[in-house]
Amino acid sequence: MNDLGIFDELSEYIAIRMNSYREETHDGNWIEHKTHYDYDLWLIQSGTVRIQINGFEHTAAPGDVVFFYPQVPYAASTDEEGCRFIYVHFDYGIGGQQRILSDFPLSGIIPSVLIREEVELFSRSCRRMRERDNLAGNRLYLKACLTAVIAKIIELHGQDLYxxxxxxxxxxxxxxxxxxxxxxxxxxxxxxxxxxxKMNELASIADISEKYFISYFKKALGITPGQYIYQIRMNRARDYLYQKKYTIQQIAGLLGYPDPFTFSKAFKKYYKVPPSKFE
Known part of the structure; x- marks a missing residue:
């Protein structure tokens, strides 16, 4: 599993909350100094946006996505022609950890050539929201489009493209x-x-005391080590069943369960059906 594999393995624990979204238009005199409490994405629609963070200047062009982390001060400005962009403030967490993205180097400007399809999808969804705000499913669709943008950024980093x-x-x-x-x-x-x-094995690998390990794990990832191991085992169980190459007894052995009964009980608790009836 690569370093970003937790987002796939723990997708059931991921929660995304859109706090606000809007399209902004600014003239050439626009200058902004700000720090955001939550995550912030800007989808540049027209013009050029200059961002200064930590003494470095970065430039975003139409089609690019600007990704800000919480509690990071920045200065933003544009050129004489002005600019227009869609922004969305959101929270993104796994379990109880609402700042999980901040542990990865994702904050920056994603070039349009890498994320064009997702930007167009989100932009169209925002326009539809403005035109038909009361249409059932609109906000849910917008959230799904935001999820696609974030997933694409994670994918690009996982592929060493960004x-x-x-x-x-x-x-x-x-x-x-x-x-x-x-x-x-x-x-x-x-x-x-x-x-x-065993927990002492994992604590030793992380070079953390066994007494502190569970607390550290939950603070960092938002779930306990036991929940993590259980989730990974259930993910693999599902994959093995789909492959139709193994018996239930074999799958139990592959996943460290002492017997098929114990495995079936754990599987049914998670999927609500026994492995023999899983489809």
Whole structure:
């Protein structure tokens, strides 16, 4: 599993909340100095936007996406022709961790050539909201389009096609809640699902005391280590069943369960049906 694999593995725990969205038009005199409480995306529609963060200047053109992290001050301005962009403020979390994205270098300007389809989708959805605000499903569709934009940014970084440059290796969050410390733990779980996994093993891998490990894990990821392991096992169980290559007894062994009964009980608790009837 790569470093961003947790977003796929824990997709059921992901919660996205749109706090506000709007289209803004500014003339050539526009200058803004701000710090946002939540995540902020700007989808540039026309003109040029200059962003200054941590002493560096960055330029966004039409079609680009500007991604700001919370609690990071910036200055924004435009040229003589002015600019127009759609902004959306949102929260994005896994479990109880509402700042999970801040542990990855995603904050920056995503070039239009890499994210054109998702930007067009979100922009059309915003226009539809303005024209037919009371239409059932509109806000849900807009949220789905925002999810697609964020997922694309994560995908681009996972493929080494994009790395945010706003923070210049500076992290806005405290290191004691940093997911990077747990990356070896994620890989270890992924490679040892075939047997029982003990907390002291994981604590040792993370170089954290066993007493503190569970608390650290939950602060960083938003769920407990036990919930994480259970989720990964259920993901793999689903994949194995879809492959139709293994018996239930074999799957139980592949996932570290002592017998088919124990596995079936855990599977039914999660999927609400026994593995024999899963489709």
């Amino acid at each position: 790395t945010g440059e706003f923070l210049q290796d500076k992290r806005p969050r405290k290191t004691e809640k940093n997911v990077a410390v747990l990356q070896p733990v994620f890989r270890y779980v992924f490679e040892h699902l075939h047997r029982p996994i």
